[in-house]
Each structure stands twice: as C-alpha cells, then as structure tokens.
C-alpha cells in the first residue's frame with residue numbers, strides 16, 4: 001500500500017511566553033494599602049516561532065516576587081466568568097472561618113479555633129510564603145512567614161492555623177503541613193464587566209482584564225482605572241515601568257476600602273501588540289479600559305473519564321482576524337473547552353500560505369495559554385487545518401496531510417491521538433469540503449477514513465469538520481433520517497444529526513459541520529455532543545469585526561460542534 005502521507009506538512013512549535021521572575025525585598029508583615037515594595041524584574045517578553053518536523057511546546061511559568069498585598073472593599077465591576085476549577089479545596093470555608101460575616105474591614109491576626117485544611121491552585125506568587133490560591137469556589141491570599149515558594153499552576157495543600165482581615169482583604173497568616181500535590185495546572189481567570197458589583201467573596205481569585213495606558217506607568221505610582229464604570233483598578237507591582245499601550249493583565253483580585261484591584265506581578269502584563277494607544281479613551285488619570293470578556297465554558301468534564309473534542313470553522317482565520325484582540329480572546333476562550341479542537345479555514349477559506357498559518361496559529365495558541373496561565377495547548381497543522389490540543393490531556397502521536405486515493409479540494413489533515421495512561425487511541429481526520437464539490441467529496445470520506453485507519457493502525461476514526469453537508473450543497477438524507485447520507489448507521493455514527501443548526505446565520509439551519517466516527521468508536525462515544533453558540537456562553541459585545549462590533553459573525557459564520565468520548569473503554 002502506498003504511503004498516504006508523502007504530502008506537505010508543517011509542524012509548528014509554540015515557543016510560549018517566557019516570564020522572568022524577580023526577587024523582592026522582604027515585605028512588611030502588614031503593608032499599607034496601596035503601597036508596593038520594590039522588586040527587580042524583567043518585563044515579560046513573548047516569542048513565537050516555528051520549527052519543522054517537530055511538535056513541541058515550551059514551558060512557561062509566570063511567577064513570583066515583588067510587593068505586598070492588602071486592602072479591599074466595596075468596589076464595583078462584576079464577574080462574567082464561570083467554572084474556575086473543577087475541585088473544591090475548602091477555601092470558602094477557610095474564608096468564612098476568618099471572616100464569618102464576609103464583610104469585616106479589619107480582624108487582627110488570630111489563631112483559628114479549628115485548623116482548616118485547604119487545597120488550591122496557585123495563581124500568583126508574591127514571595128516566599130506569600131501567594132494566592134484558588135479552587136472552584138473561592139480564592140485567598142497567604143501572607144505568612146513560611147519559606148515555601150510555590151510556582152504558578154501548582155496545586156498545594158496545607159492546614160491553615162491563623163488568619164486576619166486587613167483592609168477588607170481576608171488573609172491566611174500561618175499554616176502547617178505544606179505539600180505540593182501537582183504542577184502545571186491551568187489557572188482559570190475571571191474577568192470584569194461593567195454594570196455590577198464585585199462582592200468581597202471574589203477577593204483572592206484569579207482575574208484578567210485589559211488596561212490601556214496612555215502614558216508610561218511606573219510601578220511605584222498610583223493605581224490605574226481598569227474599568228471606569230465599575231471602579232476596578234490595577235496596581236503595577238511588576239517592579240518595572242509599563243510604557244503606553246494596551247495590555248492584557250492578569251493577577252489576583254485584591255481590594256481595599258475604596259477599590260478592587262487587579263494586582264500585576266512580574267510577567268503578568270502582556271502587551272497586546274498595539275502600536276500605541278493614543279486614541280484610547282481616557283477615563284481617570286492615564287488609563288482607561290476596554291472590556292474583555294472570556295472564560296465562560298461549556299462546563300467542566302471529568303478528564304479522568306472523558307475527552308471532549310471540538311471542530312470549528314473559524315471563517316477566514318487570517319492575520320486580520322488575529323489582530324482583533326477581543327475577537328481573539330473569545331476565540332481562544334472557546335478552545336479551552338476542548339482537549340482537542342480541529343480548526344478549518346486557518347489562513348484562508350481555500351489555499352493559505354504556510355507562513356500566514358503559522359503566524360495566526362502561534363498567536364492563537366499563545367492567547368489560549370495566556371488565558372489559562374502557563375503552556376497548556378500546542379498545535380499541529382497542514383493546509384488550512386490545525387489540531388489545537390491540550391498536552392496534559394492527550395498525546396499527539398503523529399500527523400500528516402491526507403494523500404490517499406481520493407482527491408479533495410483541500411486535502412484533509414489526519415492525526416493520531418491517545419490518552420495518557422488510558423486505553424483510548426484514535427485518529428482524527430478534519431475536512432473542509434469545497435462547497436461546490438461537497439457531494440463528491442463527502443462521498444470520498446468513508447474511503448479516506450478507512451485509509452487513515454490503516455495508516456495509523458487504529459480503526460477508531462473520527463472525521464470532523466465543515467462538510468458543507470446541507471442546503472444547496474448536499475442532500476443530507478433528510479432531517480427525519482437523522483444520519484448523514486452515505487454514512488449508514490451500520491458502519492458509522494452521525495454525531496451531529498441532520499437538522500442541527502451549525503450556522504451563525506439566522507437565515508438557515510443548515511448542518512454544515514459534522515462529526516462522523518467509525519463503528520469501532522461506538523464503544524468510546526459517550527453520546528454527549530453539542531453546538532457552542534457563541535452568545536450563549538460569551539459576552540461578544542466588544543468583538544471587533546469588519547464593520548459592526550459585537551455580532552456573532554465577527555467570530556465566524558460557523559459555530560463549533562463537539563462530542564465527548566470515554567477515555568478508557570477502547571478495545572481496538
């Protein structure tokens with residue numbers, strides 16, 4: 001049998017963000033609100049690039065040093081996000097033990113009557129013994145004299161023995177039994193939006209925002225307004241001056257009697273790539289806000305038992321779309337719902353240049369990782385396709401453009417994946433048919449699926465993408481039939497049934513986007529599938545587009561489709 005994989009394929013490595021942390025001066029035990037100690041740091045830098053014939057991702061770590069914490073209070077601005085973490089670490093209980101009313105302005109350091117065991121993912125680090133953790137319910141600041149210096153992304157556990165409330169900020173002040181349970185965990189961040197208030201219970205949680213600086217901002221100068229409508233501010237605790245520009249910032253939500261703050265530690269302000277921000281509206285002082293919404297999710301899934309796989313035609317996903325920060329943020333947030341997401345129309349809706357694809361995908365995956373804090377996703381690509389995947393959830397065991405016996409307008413991309421330490425291994429084949437050739441090309445897919453099954457030595461083939469399998473392009477067999485014509489239920493499962501609306505347009509309900517799998521994967525399919533309709537999950541009001549801001553079409557003309565598979569039911 002001929003080698004199906006002699007075609008062009010380009011592998012890309014994400015050289016993620018590299019954050020250089022710094023040391024800090026010893027903090028005063030209880031710092032004054034609004035103050036910041038010095039610290040030496042190097043500004044965050046980002047580097048992206050590609051290499052041939054290898055897929056890898058560099059590690060990135062955001063962490064450490066500088067400044068104190070303090071203060072809290074009645075600021076305004078609201079959470080737009082959900083689903084921070086998938087575990088309860090008892091942090092809400094700890095907060096309640098320290099501040100039973102949830103509103104104390106000051107409580108002197110005291111020994112807890114009953115020590116509280118907590119578990120959380122570290123999402124910001126100040127200095128040894130001083131860091132922020134969060135679980136799915138709550139976050140809290142540790143302000144102790146302990147010598148432990150965790151890294152962002154570590155899940156830590158300890159028994160908290162003391163606490164205080166300083167200027168409305170609830171703090172754990174002593175603990176025993178510190179241990180690191182795991183590392184490299186994702187940091188899910190909430191974001192602010194206008195019109196509502198930030199309850200104190202959100203203190204200590206991981207936050208993200210956009211800040212526009214119309215002038216340089218020294219780390220020792222006053223806080224800046226992030227959202228003039230809500231009073232959310234930012235404090236530059238990086239130890240360095242940030243020059244005028246637009247930044248994505250991420251850090252713990254701190255507070256005082258007057259404001260909520262996003263504290264920016266070293267490595268946690270990322271320039272968006274704007275040339276300058278002179279046109280940005282100024283609200284107070286020299287900063288103003290742009291809204292950044294993201295981080296909603298479909299809901300968590302138990303990765304110990306399931307893998308969620310999506311497919312998304314990101315309409316003409318080129319450098320123009322990639323240059324729109326808010327649109328990119330939502331597109332990146334969408335990817336975080338999936339362990340693997342197949343992308344079509346990377347670079348072009350037909351034949352893109354490799355360099356454009358690499359540029360766009362580097363930026364896309366960097367943004368995904370930025371949202372999560374750390375390097376979690378990587379990609380492989382070919383032609384107008386990519387598989388963006390979460391490296392802790394799946395192993396990518398080889399990929400190549402299809403070059404089998406059938407001819408497609410845009411030769412599909414195949415990749416072999418497996419689940420570490422579980423039985424499920426499978427081949428993904430992503431396709432975007434040429435609309436005018438859809439009938440012919442869809443009829444070729446069963447053959448192509450069989451061929452990549454042989455090539456990758458696994459009968460479990462999941463074919464997913466924009467089939468154009470409806471409307472005037474294709475006679476799908478009829479909505480009552482449910483399954484896609486040419487894919488009889490005896491041999492294939494039609495995951496996305498006829499009649500499902502996968503298009504953004506309100507003018508049709510076509511089922512262009514599909515997931516078909518071979519029958520050997522029936523044992524692996526959970527029966528759970530869906531269509532991610534943007535507005536149901538994300539505030540898209542700030543998403544930029546060619547004309548009108550805030551419409552779904554600015555993201556794509558297709559919705560993502562997805563399905564979940566068991567990770568340990570596979571026998572072939």
Ligand SMILES: [Ca+2]
Nearest residue numbers: 425460570572
């Ligand atoms: Ca298998």
Ligand SMILES: [Ca+2]
Nearest residue numbers: 503505508509
């Ligand atoms: Ca529609």
Ligand SMILES: [Ca+2]
Nearest residue numbers: 460520521570
């Ligand atoms: Ca199977």
